[in-house]
Amino acid sequence: MTKNDQTQSSGGDVRLTGISKTYGSFTAVHPLDLTVPAGSFFALLGASGCGKTTTLRMIAGLEDPTTGTVELSGQDVTALPPYKRQVNTVFQNYALFPHLDIYENVAFGLRRRGIKSVKKQVEEMLDLVQLGPMARRKPQQLSGGQQQRVAVARALINHPQVLLLDEPLGALDLKLRRQMQLELKRIQTEVGITFVHVTHDQEEAMTMADTVAVMNGGRVEQLGAPADLYENPATTFVANFLGTSNLIEAEVVEAAGEELLLRAADTKLRLPAARCSATAGSGDKVLAGIRPEKMALAHTDDTGSLPDGHNQLPGRIKDASFIGVSTQYVIEAPGLGEISVYEQNIARDGRLVPGAEVVVHWNPAHTFGLDAAQDIAAGADLDEEAA
Amino acid sequence: MSTTEAPAPPETADAEPLPLRKTPTRKRLIPYWLLLPGMLWLIVFFAAPLVYQASTSIQTGSLEEGFKVTWHFATYWDALGEYWPQFVRSVGYAGIATALCLLLGYPLAYLIAFKAGRWRNVVMILVIAPFFTSFLIRTLAWKTILADGGPVVGALNALHLLDVTSALGITEGHRVLATPLAVVCGLTYNFLPFMVLPLYTSLERIDPRLHEAAGDLYARPATTFRKVTFPLSMPGVVAGTLLTFIPAAGDYINAELLGSTDQKMIGNVIQSQFLRVLDYPTAAALSFILMAAILAMVTIYIRKSGTEDLV
Numbered sequence: 001m002t003k004n005d006q007t008q009s010s011g012g013d014v015r016l017t018g019i020s021k022t023y024g025s026f027t028a029v030h031p032l033d034l035t036v037p038a039g040s041f042f043a044l045l046g047a048s049g050c051g052k053t054t055t056l057r058m059i060a061g062l063e064d065p066t067t068g069t070v071e072l073s074g075q076d077v078t079a080l081p082p083y084k085r086q087v088n089t090v091f092q093n094y095a096l097f098p099h100l101d102i103y104e105n106v107a108f109g110l111r112r113r114g115i116k117s118v119k120k121q122v123e124e125m126l127d128l129v130q131l132g133p134m135a136r137r138k139p140q141q142l143s144g145g146q147q148q149r150v151a152v153a154r155a156l157i158n159h160p161q162v163l164l165l166d167e168p169l170g171a172l173d174l175k176l177r178r179q180m181q182l183e184l185k186r187i188q189t190e191v192g193i194t195f196v197h198v199t200h201d202q203e204e205a206m207t208m209a210d211t212v213a214v215m216n217g218g219r220v221e222q223l224g225a226p227a228d229l230y231e232n233p234a235t236t237f238v239a240n241f242l243g244t245s246n247l248i249e250a251e252v253v254e255a256a257g258e259e260l261l262l263r264a265a266d267t268k269l270r271l272p273a274a275r276c277s278a279t280a281g282s283g284d285k286v287l288a289g290i291r292p293e294k295m296a297l298a299h300t301d302d303t304g305s306l307p308d309g310h311n312q313l314p315g316r317i318k319d320a321s322f323i324g325v326s327t328q329y330v331i332e333a334p335g336l337g338e339i340s341v342y343e344q345n346i347a348r349d350g351r352l353v354p355g356a357e358v359v360v361h362w363n364p365a366h367t368f369g370l371d372a373a374q375d376i377a378a379g380a381d382l383d384e385e386a387a
Numbered sequence: 388m389s390t391t392e393a394p395a396p397p398e399t400a401d402a403e404p405l406p407l408r409k410t411p412t413r414k415r416l417i418p419y420w421l422l423l424p425g426m427l428w429l430i431v432f433f434a435a436p437l438v439y440q441a442s443t444s445i446q447t448g449s450l451e452e453g454f455k456v457t458w459h460f461a462t463y464w465d466a467l468g469e470y471w472p473q474f475v476r477s478v479g480y481a482g483i484a485t486a487l488c489l490l491l492g493y494p495l496a497y498l499i500a501f502k503a504g505r506w507r508n509v510v511m512i513l514v515i516a517p518f519f520t521s522f523l524i525r526t527l528a529w530k531t532i533l534a535d536g537g538p539v540v541g542a543l544n545a546l547h548l549l550d551v552t553s554a555l556g557i558t559e560g561h562r563v564l565a566t567p568l569a570v571v572c573g574l575t576y577n578f579l580p581f582m583v584l585p586l587y588t589s590l591e592r593i594d595p596r597l598h599e600a601a602g603d604l605y606a607r608p609a610t611t612f613r614k615v616t617f618p619l620s621m622p623g624v625v626a627g628t629l630l631t632f633i634p635a636a637g638d639y640i641n642a643e644l645l646g647s648t649d650q651k652m653i654g655n656v657i658q659s660q661f662l663r664v665l666d667y668p669t670a671a672a673l674s675f676i677l678m679a680a681i682l683a684m685v686t687i688y689i690r691k692s693g694t695e696d697l698v
């Protein structure tokens with residue numbers, strides 16, 4: 001299969017308008033507008049029960065939306081059954097047909113559309129996923145990673161406008177998952193089909209997707225490029241669910257010009273006004289957020305030599321764990337609770353042991369501001385739960 | 388240069404082998420001990436009666452003078468020559484009843500497995516409920532249901548359906564009892580649960596996501612059934628048809644109670660040879676012929692349906 005053939009059959013866009021799903025009194029998905037551009041790798045990220053799979057199933061036609069419409073490449077498909085939609089799904093646990101061999105599993109979609117000569121296409125597709133020699137095996141004779149590739153091949157061979165992936169890597173072990181992430185990304189670039197990927201693994205979403213929509217409680221919390229979401233979370237849920245954030249409760253002391261001056265406990269902090277998503281006038285409460293890897297530690301004795309203009313918080317090391325590339329510290333900051341700091345292991349300071357008095361400092365530009373009315377712990381432990 | 392040393396081997400190592408060698412022999416015998424009850428069961432309840440019947444089938448003599456083993460294999464040929472119509476009829480009735488059970492049982496099992504939802508267990512109990520009464524009583528009840536003045540015959544007559552069935556030769560005149568229709572209906576009714584249970588078990592095991600996957604891959608509901616659901620339920624179909632056909636082919640109660648002398652099945656012949664004519668060798672020979680015939684048919688059937696690796 002040459003690359004040109006593939007890129008010509010590029011994907012279509014998905015447009016969801018006011019789509020929602022309720023089961024009895026339970027609302028799985030609140031009315032939702034979402035546009036997935038053609039040819040993009042789009043991830044729906046969230047903990048289990050956040051409505052991401054339901055959203056995917058409504059695009060596939062496996063679930064009827066309670067309200068709203070689904071459009072594929074500008075065509076309203078809301079009323080069409082799955083077998084009439086130009087989308088294909090890679091199911092969680094693959095759902096390969098156990099009574100058919102790999103070849104027939106992959107050929108299934110072509111045969112149903114009345115295509116007689118499937119041999120060439122099936123062989124090319126099996127080559128693409130590097131399973132040519134396995135063609136006559138049954139699915140249960142394959143390893144998890146191989147089954148996963150069969151599931152991808154079985155869906156891709158139909159050149160759908162959109163490929164839907166429902167936690168496709170959930171059943172694989174960590175190492176294989178990393179490998180398949182790159183593999184899927186390679187395939188997507190090669191075939192140019194729109195991928196909509198559902199996952200609870202934030203690392204997976206960030207590695208693979210061009211655009212990530214973070215879902216929580218049946219709503220999209222924030223949508224954007226992975227780096228953008230990570231650097232500028234708009235809600236505490238996104239800040240905690242994507243990686244780890246230190247969220248510090250603070251009060252705006254002065255709101256003038258490009259910088260906000262905050263007071264947290266007895267410490268003054270600075271925050272770029274442009275990075276504060278909450279309305280912050282003098283006296284308002286905000287949450288100041290900083291990623292742990294953006295912070296640095298200094299022993300109290302070295303306070304004088306800290307870079308100018310850095311935000312500083314005094315504290316005591318409560319716990320230190322050596323991870324290899326970094327050391328993760330938990331700092332007890334008086335009046336502010338616990339703060340996580342990840343220090344790269346470049347020059348380790350022997351004095352930084354549990355019990356030591358330290359100063360946490362960081363460049364104020366790395367601070368982001370969030371509305372303090374939110375639950376400060378939202379999304380904090382969901383990642384582990386879902387995994 | 389490494390300064391670490393491998394830990395020294397434990398000093399007691401030399402003393403160990405003796406007790407170590409003893410345990411494996413005892414362990415090796417455990418599976419055989421566990422097999423023993425099953426083997427005894429088979430010997431007492433299967434092998435011994437079989438051998439006894441085999442010897443009976445080649446005996447000659449009479450009840451008064453006693454039977455002796457005379458290696459009289461001619462009994463088999465005589466029995467087959469005299470009773471082949473009943474053999475053919477048994478296979479025919481059992482085959483039709485099995486086909487009817489499959490036609491009735493498959494949709495039922497499908498509904499229970501995929502559509503019944505929380506009513507699943509209730510419906511399953513309803514399927515098994517007839518087993519709470521005796522086979523004989525249930526068949527006698529059918530005698531009343533199908534009786535000449537009964538509601539079924541009345542309705543069929545009103546719709547002139549009995550004229551059609553009589554033209555087809557499966558009923559006679561304006562009655563249902565004492566006709567092939569009655570016997571086949573009785574067999575179908577009595578063995579239906581044996582069809583539904585294995586079908587349900589194999590359908591219930593099918594991952595509903597396979598149906599979704601088929602739909603996702605452009606298969607219409609009918610195609611999904613033909614290409615995915617039905618092939619995956621083959622173990623249930625094979626088990627169900629065997630569990631229905633085998634006992635139905637040897638059944639005599641339905642033919643006895645719902646049929647007339649013209650609907651006698653091989654089971655009736657064996658029963659009367661044993662209990663009325665008291666010709667034990669013929670009865671035993673007939674039993675063996677039936678067993679061999681069923682065994683041969685089942686073997687061919689399993690081969691044909693190609694589900695050896697699925698069952």
